Amino acid sequence: MTSSKANKTQPAAERPSRDEAEAAVRVLLRWAGDDPEREGLLDTPARVVRSYEEFYAGYQVDPREILARTFSEVDGYDEMIVLKDIRFESYCEHHMVPIIGRAHVAYLPQHRVVGISKLARLVDAFAKRLQIQEKMTVQIADTLNEVLQPAGVGVILEAAHQCMSTRGVHKAGVTMVTSRMLGTFRSDPSTRREFLSIVGNPGAVAIANT
Numbered sequence: 361m362t363s364s365k366a367n368k369t370q371p372a373a374e375r376p377s378r379d380e381a382e383a384a385v386r387v388l389l390r391w392a393g394d395d396p397e398r399e400g401l402l403d404t405p406a407r408v409v410r411s412y413e414e415f416y417a418g419y420q421v422d423p424r425e426i427l428a429r430t431f432s433e434v435d436g437y438d439e440m441i442v443l444k445d446i447r448f449e450s451y452c453e454h455h456m457v458p459i460i461g462r463a464h465v466a467y468l469p470q471h472r473v474v475g476i477s478k479l480a481r482l483v484d485a486f487a488k489r490l491q492i493q494e495k496m497t498v499q500i501a502d503t504l505n506e507v508l509q510p511a512g513v514g515v516i517l518e519a520a521h522q523c524m525s526t527r528g529v530h531k532a533g534v535t536m537v538t539s540r541m542l543g544t545f546r547s548d549p550s551t552r553r554e555f556l557s558i559v560g561n562p563g564a565v566a567i568a569n570t
C-alpha cells in the first residue's frame with residue numbers, strides 16, 4: 361500500500377531559504393528573456409515565492425491528521441456519504457503548471473464518520489503539492505480508507521491540465537478522469553453505480569479504471 365510514503369511531508373532542514381528561492385526566480389526571469397532588475401519585475405521574485413507557499417501548502421499538512429477527529433455516533437446511518445464537485449487546484453509535477461478540476465469523494469461508513477469539510481480539506485492536502493492526477497486519486501482514496509476503515513471508498517477526479525492546453529499538444533477543453541474504488545465500491549457493482557449516478561457519471565473512463 362502506498363500511503364506512509366505518500367503522506368510524508370518534506371523535512372524542514374532540506375528547505376532552501378527565502379532568499380535562495382527568490383534568487384532562483386530571478387534566474388528563471390532571465391531564462392524567460394526578461395530583466396529582473398526592471399521596475400515591473402523588482403518585487404516579482406518575492407511575490408512568486410509567497411505564491412508558492414499557497415500553491416504548495418499541502419506539504420505542511422498531514423492528511424491523516426485532518427481525518428483524526430471522527431464521530432462514532434452515527435445513529436444507525438449506513439448509507440453512502442458523498443461530497444461531490446470539490447473544486448481543487450493542483451500542479452503538474454512534470455511542468456509545474458496548474459491542474460484544475462473537481463473531486464468526488466464517497467465512502468460507506470462502518471463505524472465512524474468525519475465532518476464533510478474534512479473531505480474537502482483532505483483533497484486540498486494532496487492537491488496543494490506537485491502531482492500527477494493518478495497519484496492524487498490513489499492518495500485521497502487510500503488515506504480515507506486507512507484512517508476511517510469504512511466498508512468502501514470511491515474517489516473520482518476530473519481535471520483539465522494546463523500543461524496540455526497551454527503547451528505541448530495545445531488541446532484545450534480536454535478533461536482527464538481518474539478513479540479509485542475500494543471495498544464495496546470495487547466489489548459491488550450496484551454501490552459503484554449508485555456513486556456514479558450521484559456524481560453525474562463523469563465518463564466511461566471512471567468505470568474502466570476500476
Ligand SMILES: [Zn+2]
Nearest residue numbers: 452454455523
Ligand atoms: Zn504536465
